[in-house]
Amino acid sequence: MTPNQFRTSVLKIVDAKHADPFSFLGMHEDGKNGLVVRAFLPQARAVSVIDAKDGAVVAELPRVHAEGMFAGPIGRTGLRFPYRLRLDTKDGTTDIYDPYSFPPILGEMDVHLIAEGKHLRLDEKLGAHPMKMEGVKGVGFTVWAPNASRVSVVGDFNDWDGRRHPMRFRAECGVWEIFLPALEGDTLYKYEIASKNGKLMALKADPFAFFCEQAPGTAGIVYDLSRYRWDDGAWIKKRSATIARDAPVSIYEVHLGSWRRGVEEGRRYLTYHELADTLIPYVQEMGFTHIEVLPISEHPFDGSWGYQPLGLFAPTSRFGRPDEFRNFVDRCHQAGIGVINDWVPGHFPSDPQGLGWFDGTALYEHSDPRLGKHMDWGTLIYNYGRYEVADFLLNNALFWIEEYHLDGLRVDAVASMLYLDYSRREGEWIPNKHGGNENLDAIAFLRRCNEHLYGQFPDVATIAEESTSWPMVSRPTYLGGLGFGYKWNMGWMHDTLSYISKDPVFRKYHHDQLTFTLTYAFAENFVLPLSHDEVVHGKGSLIGKMPGDRWQKFANLRAYYAFMFTHPGKKLLFMGCEFAQEREWNHDASLDWHLLDDPSHSGVQRLVRDLNHLYRDVSALHQLDCEPAGFEWIDCTDWEKSVISFLRKGREPADIAVVVCNLTPIIRESYKVGVPRGGLYRECINTDAKIYGGGNIGNAGAVLAAETPCHGRPLSLELTLPPLATVIFVPEREIG
Numbered sequence: 073m074t075p076n077q078f079r080t081s082v083l084k085i086v087d088a089k090h091a092d093p094f095s096f097l098g099m100h101e102d103g104k105n106g107l108v109v110r111a112f113l114p115q116a117r118a119v120s121v122i123d124a125k126d127g128a129v130v131a132e133l134p135r136v137h138a139e140g141m142f143a144g145p146i147g148r149t150g151l152r153f154p155y156r157l158r159l160d161t162k163d164g165t166t167d168i169y170d171p172y173s174f175p176p177i178l179g180e181m182d183v184h185l186i187a188e189g190k191h192l193r194l195d196e197k198l199g200a201h202p203m204k205m206e207g208v209k210g211v212g213f214t215v216w217a218p219n220a221s222r223v224s225v226v227g228d229f230n231d232w233d234g235r236r237h238p239m240r241f242r243a244e245c246g247v248w249e250i251f252l253p254a255l256e257g258d259t260l261y262k263y264e265i266a267s268k269n270g271k272l273m274a275l276k277a278d279p280f281a282f283f284c285e286q287a288p289g290t291a292g293i294v295y296d297l298s299r300y301r302w303d304d305g306a307w308i309k310k311r312s313a314t315i316a317r318d319a320p321v322s323i324y325e326v327h328l329g330s331w332r333r334g335v336e337e338g339r340r341y342l343t344y345h346e347l348a349d350t351l352i353p354y355v356q357e358m359g360f361t362h363i364e365v366l367p368i369s370e371h372p373f374d375g376s377w378g379y380q381p382l383g384l385f386a387p388t389s390r391f392g393r394p395d396e397f398r399n400f401v402d403r404c405h406q407a408g409i410g411v412i413n414d415w416v417p418g419h420f421p422s423d424p425q426g427l428g429w430f431d432g433t434a435l436y437e438h439s440d441p442r443l444g445k446h447m448d449w450g451t452l453i454y455n456y457g458r459y460e461v462a463d464f465l466l467n468n469a470l471f472w473i474e475e476y477h478l479d480g481l482r483v484d485a486v487a488s489m490l491y492l493d494y495s496r497r498e499g500e501w502i503p504n505k506h507g508g509n510e511n512l513d514a515i516a517f518l519r520r521c522n523e524h525l526y527g528q529f530p531d532v533a534t535i536a537e538e539s540t541s542w543p544m545v546s547r548p549t550y551l552g553g554l555g556f557g558y559k560w561n562m563g564w565m566h567d568t569l570s571y572i573s574k575d576p577v578f579r580k581y582h583h584d585q586l587t588f589t590l591t592y593a594f595a596e597n598f599v600l601p602l603s604h605d606e607v608v609h610g611k612g613s614l615i616g617k618m619p620g621d622r623w624q625k626f627a628n629l630r631a632y633y634a635f636m637f638t639h640p641g642k643k644l645l646f647m648g649c650e651f652a653q654e655r656e657w658n659h660d661a662s663l664d665w666h667l668l669d670d671p672s673h674s675g676v677q678r679l680v681r682d683l684n685h686l687y688r689d690v691s692a693l694h695q696l697d698c699e700p701a702g703f704e705w706i707d708c709t710d711w712e713k714s715v716i717s718f719l720r721k722g723r724e725p726a727d728i729a730v731v732v733c734n735l736t737p738i739i740r741e742s743y744k745v746g747v748p749r750g751g752l753y754r755e756c757i758n759t760d761a762k763i764y765g766g767g768n769i770g771n772a773g774a775v776l777a778a779e780t781p782c783h784g785r786p787l788s789l790e791l792t793l794p795p796l797a798t799v800i801f802v803p804e805r806e807i808g
Contacts, residue, residue, distance in 0.1 A: 073102055073103075078143075081096045082136060082137050082141050082143070083137075085097065085112050085141060085235070085238075086112065086137055086139045086140075086141055086235065087235075088222060088224065088234050088235040088238060088266070089221075089222065089266075089270065090222075090238065091221065091222070091241075092240075092241065093172065093238040093239075093240070094172055094240045096110060097110050097111060097112065097170075097172035098110065098111075098170055098172030098173050099146075099152045099153075099155065099170075099172075099173055101149075101152075102145070105145040106145055106146075106147070106148055106149035106150075107145065107146050107148045107149060107150070107152065108143065108144060108145050108146065109121050109131070109133060109143065109144070109146055109155070109157075109170075110141070110142070110143035111133065111141075111142050111143070111157055111170060111172070112139075112140060112141050112142075112235060112236065113140050113142060113157070113159060113236075114139055114140030114233065114235070114236065115140070115159070115161050115231070116140060116142065116159040116160060116161055117160045117161060117162070118132070118135075118159075118160040119132070119133040119135075119142040119157055119158070119159055119160070120132050120133065120157070120158040121133060121146050121155055121156075121157065121158075122155060122156040122157070122158050122167060123153065123154075123155060124153075124154035124155050124156050124169075125153070125154065129158070130146045130147065130148065130155065131144065131145070131146035131147055139235075152173075154173070154206070155170065155173065156168060156169055156170070157169075157170050168253070168254065169208055169210075169253035169254065171237060171250055171251060171252050171253060174205050174206060174208075174251045174253070175205070175206075176240060176242065176249065177197075177203075177205075177212045177214055177249045177250075177251055178197060178214065178242055178245070178247060178249060182197050182245075183242055183244045183245045183247075184244075184245075186216075186245040186246075186247060186460070186463075187244055187245040187246075188459070189459025189460050189462065189463040190463070191463060191467070192466070192467065192470060192524065193467065193470075194280070194463065194464065194467040195280060195282075195385060195467055195468075195471045195475070197214060198214045198215065198216060198247070198279075198280045199213075199214065199215075199278055199279075199280030199281060199282065199292075199385065200212070200213050200261060200278060200280075200281065200282075200292060200294045200295075201214075202256070202257060202294065202296045203251070205251050205253075208253045208254075209253070209254065210251055210252050210253035210254055210255050211251070211252050211255040211256070211259065211294050212249065212250070212251045212252075213225045213239065213249065213250050213251075213252065213261070213278075214247055214248065214249040215239075215247065215248050215249075215263055215278060215279070215280075216245075216246055216247050216248075216279075216435075216460060216464075217246065217247075217248055217263070217265055217430060217431035217435070218245075218246025218247075218431065218435075219246075219267070219268055219431045219432055219433045219435065220248070220265045220266060220267060220268070220431040220432060221266045221267065221268050221269075221270055222234075222238055222264075222265070222266040223238070223239045223241075223248040223263055223264070223265050223266075223431075224236070224237050224238045224239060224263070224264045225237050225239060225250060225252070225261055225262075225263060225264075226261065226262055226263070226264050226275065227259055227260050227261035227262065227291070228259065228260055229252070229255060229259060229261075232262075232275075234264035234272075237250055237252065238250075246460070255294065256294070257293075257294050257295055257296050258293055258294060258295070259293065259294040260285065260291040260292070260293055261278070261291060261292050261293075261294065262275040262276060262277055262278070262290075262291050262292065262425070263275065263276045263277075263278065264276075265430070265431055265432070266432070267431065267432020267433070268432055268433075269432070271432060273424075273429065273430070273431075273432060274424035274425055275425060276425055276426075276430060277290050277291065277292055277382060277383065277425045277426065278292040279384070279385075279427060279430075279436075279464065280385050281293070281370075281383050281385060281386050282295040282297055282385055282386055282394055283295035283386050283389065283393065283394050284370040284383045284386045284388075284389055285389065286389045286390060287371075287372050287373075287374070287390075288372075290372065290382075290423075290425040292383075292386075293389075295393075295394055297394065297395075297475060299395065300395045300398045300399075302398075302402055302477060303402055303406065304401075304402050304405035304406060304477060306406075307405035307406065307408070308405070308477070308531075311405075311410060311479055311531050311532070312530065312531030314361060314362075314410055314479070315362075315410060315479060315480060315531070315532065315533040315557070317597055317697065317698045317699075318694070318695045318696070318697070319361075319694065320361060320687050320688040320693070320694035321361055321362065321599070321642035321643070321694075321697075322359065322360045322361050322362070322637075322642070322643040322644075322645075322684050322687060322688070323360065323361070323362045323363070323364045323412065323599070323642070323643065323644040323645070324355050324358065324360040324362070324363050324364070324645060324647065324650075325364045325366070325601075325603055325604060325644055325645065325646045325647060326351065326363055326364065326365055326366065326647050327365075327366045327377060327378075327604065327647065327657075327659060328341075328342075328347060328365055328366070328368075328390075328391055329341055329374070329390060329391075329659060329660075330657070330658065330659050330660065330661060330662060330663065331347070331351060331647050331662070331663060332350060332351075332662050332663065332665070333661065333662035334346075339661070339662065341390050341391055342391065343391050343392045343396065344391045344392040344393075344396040344397050344399065344400040345392065345396060345399065345400075347391065347400060348399065348400045348403045348404075351363070352403055352404055352407050352409060353407075355407075355409055356407055356408070356409065357681065358650060358677075358680065358681045358684060359681050359682075359683075359684025359685045359687075359688060360409070360645075360684055361409065361410060361688070362409060362410040362411065362412055362479065362480075363404060363409055363410070363411050363412070364411075364412040364413075364414060364482055364644065365411065365412070365413055365414060366378050366379075366414050366604065367379055367381055367413070367414045367415070367416050367484070368387045368388060368397065368413050368414075369381035369382075369383055369384050369385075369386065369387070369388065369415075369416070370382060370383025370384075370386040370387070370388045370389065371383070371388065371421075372421065372423055372425075372426075373421070374659065374660065375659065375660075376421070377604070377659050378414065378416070379414075379416055379484060380416075380419075380420065380421040380449070380451060381416055381420065381421075382420065382421060382423060382425070382426040382427070384465075384468045385468060385471055387476070397476065398475075398476055398477070401476055401477050401478065402477070405477065410479035410480070411477075411478050411479055412478065412479060412480040412481065412482055412533075412535070413472055413476075413478050413480075413481055413482070414481075414482050414484055415468075415469065415472070415481040415482065415483050415484065416484045416485070417454065417465045417468075417469075417483065417484075417489070417517075417521075418453070418454075418483075418484060418485040418486070418488050418489045419446050419449060419451040419452060419453050419454070419485070419488070420436070420437075420451060420452055420454070421451050421452070422450070422451065422452055427452070428452050434455070435461075436452070436454055436455065436458075436461050436464070437452040437453060437454065437455055438453060438455050440502065442496075442500055442501050442502050443455075443492070443501075443502055446488065446495075447495050447496060447500070448495050455513075456489075456511070456513035456514045456516070456517040457513035462513075462516075462517045462520070465517065465521070466517075466520065466521050466524060469481060469521055469524075469525055470524065470525065470528065473525065473528075473529050473532055474529075478532070479532050479533070480532050480533035480534060480535060480557070481525070481532075481533075481534050481535070482534075482535040482536075482537060483518075483534060483535065483536050483537065483556070484537055485537060486518070486536045486537055486538040486542075486545070486554075487537075487538050487539045487540050487542070489511060489514040489517075489518065490510065490511055490514060490515060490518075490538070490540075490542055491509050491510065491511060491540075492504060492509045492510065492511050493509040515554070518554050518555070518556075519549045519554055519555050521534075521555075522534055522549065522554065522555030522556055523549055523555055526555070526557075533557035533558060534555075534556045534557050534558075535556065535557060535558040535559070535560065535599060536554065536556040536558070536559045536560065537560045537562075537601075538559055538560065538562075539560075539562045542554075543595075544596075545559040545596055546558055546559045546596045546597040546598075547596075556597075557597060558596075558597045558598065558599050558642060559596040559597065559598060559599070560598070560599050560601045560603075560644075561589070561593075561596070561598040561599060561600050561601065561641055562601070563589060563592070564589045564593075564598070564600055564639070564641070565600065565601055565602065565603075565606070567585040567586075567588060567589060568585065568586060568589065568632070568635070568636075569602075569606065569617065570582070570585055571585035571586050572617070572618065572628055572631075572632045572735075573617045573618070573619060574619065575619045575620070576619070576620070576624075576714065576735060576736045576737055576796070577736075579714045579735055579736065580711045580712055580713075580714050583711035583714065586716060586733075586735075587708045587716065589639070590640075590703065590705070590708075593639075593640045593641065593703065594640065594698060594699060594700045597698045598640070598641040598642070598697075598698070599641060599642040599643070599644050600636055600639060600641040600642065600643055600644065601644040602614065602636070602644065602645050602646060602649055603644060603646050604646045604657060606646070607646060607648070607649070607653075607656055607657045608656060608657055610656070611656065612656050613648075613649075613652070613653050613654055613655060613656055613657075614629060614649050614652070615629050615652040615653070615654055615676075616654060616656075618632075620737070622672070624737060624796060626652065626672045626675070626676065626765055627737075627759070627760065627766065627795065627796035627797065628735075628796050629652055629676060630675075630676060630679050630759035630760075630764055630765070630766065630796075630797070630798075631733060631734075631735060631759050631796050631797050631798045633676075633679060633680060633683060633759070634679070634683060634731075634733075634757055634759045634797075634798035634800065635731075635733050635798055637683040637684075637686070637687050637693070638693060638718075638720055638729065638731040638798070638800060640696075640697050640698070640702055640703050640720075641697055641698075642694075642697060643687070645680070647663060648663045648664070650676070650677055650680040650681075651667060651668055651673045651674065651676055651677040651680075652667070652672070652673050652676040652677075653667065654667065671765055672765045674765075675763065675764040675765030675766075676764065676765065678763060678764060679757075679759060679764040682757060683757065686756055686757060686800065690729055690756070690802055691722040691723075691724075691727055692720045692721055692722040692727045692728050692729040692802070693720050693729055695722040695723055695727070696720075696721060696722060696723065701721065702720060702721050702722070703718060703719070703720060703721070704718060704719040704721060705717075705718050705719075706718050706719060706730070706732075706745050706746055706747075706783050706785075707745065707746075707783050713734075713736065713738075713740065714734070714735040714736045715732065715733065715734050715735070715736075715740065715743070715793065716732070716733050716735075717730070717731065717732040717733070717745045717783075718730075718731050719731075719747075719748070726749070726803070728747075728748065728749070728802075728803065729756075729800060729801065729802050730745065730747060730753060730789065730800070730801040730802075731798065731799075731800050731801075732745055732791060732793060732798070732799050732801075733797075733798045734793035734794065734795065734796065734797055734798075735796065736795065736796065737795040737796050738795055739769055739792065739793065739794065739795050740791075740792070740793035741792055742790055742791075742792075743790070743791045743792070743793045744780065744782045744783075744788045744789070744790050744791070745782065745783065745788060745789050745791065746781070746782035746783030746784060746785030746787070746788050747777055747785055747787050747788060747789055748785055748786075748787070749777070749787065749803065750777045750779070750787050751776075751777055751803045751804060752774050752775070752776050752777075752803070752804040753774060753775050753776070753777060753789055753801035753802065753803050753804065754773065754774050754801060754802050754803075754804050755770060755771050755772075755773050755774055755775070755799060755800070755801055756800045756801065756802050757798070757799065757800040758770040758771070758794060758797065758799045758800075759794075759797045759798050759799070760794030760795065760796075760797040766794065766797065767794065767795070769792060769794040769795070769797075770792060770794055770799065771791055771792055771799070774804065775789045775790065775791060775801065777789055777803075778790060789801065
């Protein structure tokens with residue numbers, strides 16, 4: 073290296089503009105000078121080179137630039153050897169390993185797979201990983217930023233100085249990497265990225281960070297995911313049966329930050345450990361089979377409820393550390409409860425520390441706002457057609473199942489991914505290559521994602537929140553479907569809530585809203601959702617939607633819940649709805665648990681508990697949830713009285729349940745419904761029972777089938793239908 077080349081390189085290092093710092097820093101053979109060592113150490117007053125084998129001082133490095141550049145020959149020739157640097161600083165003398173003396177982190181196969189967008193464990197290679205290199209402990213940092221001119225890792229360990237640790241560029245795959253020896257876990261870090269023209273971005277958070285600062289902090293935290301030891305083997309062996317189409321699946325949707333708050337200490341968040349101690353027993357008692365947590369991924373804004381995540385690989389630190397969330401999942405499994413995460417691959421916020429314009433270009437997003445920006449939410453849309461971006465999201469889905477043992481992913485806002493014109497006016501979107509409005513790249517991504525998830529983890533489920541009539545969402549990809557396990561039945565939710573919100577006197581004119589859902593109930597594998605979306609943004613609470621006086625409101629809600637639990641489809645209920653919370657959900661406050669002191673509210677809670685247990689215990693109510701053979705109308709035409717009656721059926725002919733809903737405040741005496749077989753029918757649920765807060769009108773617990781034909785069946789039950797109530801009967805025994 074000529075003197076001019078040397079001076080130029082020094083200035084580029086000092087100015088943080090060197091394109092290849094590993095070619096200059098560290099130990100190098102330099103012609104007649106033999107081995108030289110160069111190090112940029114602004115914190116040092118003097119630097120010595122130490123032989124790592126025997127600790128002998130090899131050479132003193134002269135300062136060649138006032139900013140802290142040290143360089144010079146060390147009086148040796150031949151092969152490079154392990155060494156350390158001894159720094160004299162204002163705090164004393166310390167020995168360090170030189171980061172620029174270590175080889176690349178990524179192997180050739182990793183580079184190849186990353187470049188092709190076919191690496192299925194990116195989380196094991198990208199991000200911050202405690203590791204050993206050449207026998208030395210430290211942390212390896214890797215980040216994808218193909219269009220950057222420089223990337224440096226910064227943190228407390230280098231005074232957030234981007235000049236100190238510029239990274240090696242692996243041009244073959246666009247990844248920057250560096251191994252920092254002696255660094256340990258719990259270290260804060262970010263990336264300082266310069267664009268192609270040298271402009272510095274705001275410091276960027278690591279897209280693969282496993283742990284993040286609690287807001288308003290935005291740094292990643294080095295975290296070792298290899299230490300946790302799971303104790304849920306028994307659950308994992310059986311979990312395929314807990315989420316199957318013929319299983320009772322009843323999901324309790326929870327926002328962890330507002331389910332309960334610490335009454336003292338400023339109404340703080342409960343920790344993952346505290347939630348395990350309180351939420352899990354509650355869900356067990358209530359009979360739910362699964363907990364669905366609103367997006368657990370780290371997110372900067374509380375008011376997004378997690379739906380605008382930036383740390384896709386980090387469970388939010390609001391409630392504790394990553395292994396503490398693992399323990400929460402572990403304890404759920406030990407208690408026989410599955411855990412589903414609300415996953416958000418549809419968009420991301422434009423916060424400066426995030427993915428937007430990550431390396432000075434539209435890397436994760438489309439540059440054209442007609443493709444790359446959500447008009448409703450002001451967020452950015454992933455570029456699903458870029459294979460590295462699709463790989464990033466696919467790896468994230470696999471990561472949650474593999475590393476956190478989650479039992480499923482509910483995929484948010486699928487409709488916004490499928491349609492190029494989603495919530496856009498004419499001229500605000502770009503048609504696909506065929507001239508249509510389908511987002512072909514997003515469709516391909518969703519199919520690939522489901523294929524890989526079910527290919528590697530056939531015992532979990534993906535659930536689509538898809539609000540349109542897109543066909544075959546929950547059908548296999550080889551048949552042309554999207555490959556999801558289940559789809560939210562938004563049509564059922566919309567129609568039935570609209571119906572039950574009407575004054576009973578007008579319901580007979582809207583009878584079809586109650587019955588129409590059965591015309592498409594088996595087109596998909598459906599989940600019936602009464603989710604957080606129905607109790608926010610001015611929509612009020614579910615109990616607040618019910619018409620009439622206070623008694624009628626509670627009676628309507630109880631009847632509606634029983635209709636939901638007997639209608640084909642898996643169940644989902646948002647927290648607080650199970651005890652008829654009266655105010656709209658507020659993410660920043662605890663649920664109103666004091667309402668359970670009121671018998672009307674505790675009665676609704678008891679009903680939901682009993683419905684859950686009945687749904688689980690009676691196979692007719694769940695076994696054929698997704699098959700037409702599991703449902704049969706008894707009478708759907710009695711619109712004048714606003715009464716519907718139907719059968720739920722299991723695989724065995726004798727396995728049936730009779731359901732009758734009277735959705736007016738009028739008691740119906742001697743109301744006949746046809747049944748297929750004789751015997752005593754036990755009244756398993758009567759939503760007007762006193763224990764639920766009702767008037768206790770009913771059928772004394774059981775009814776004997778009479779040999780009186782009705783509704784085209786040879787036998788019938790003569791019932792007393794309570795007002796605004798649903799009654800459920802299961803045959804006890806056959807006659808003759």
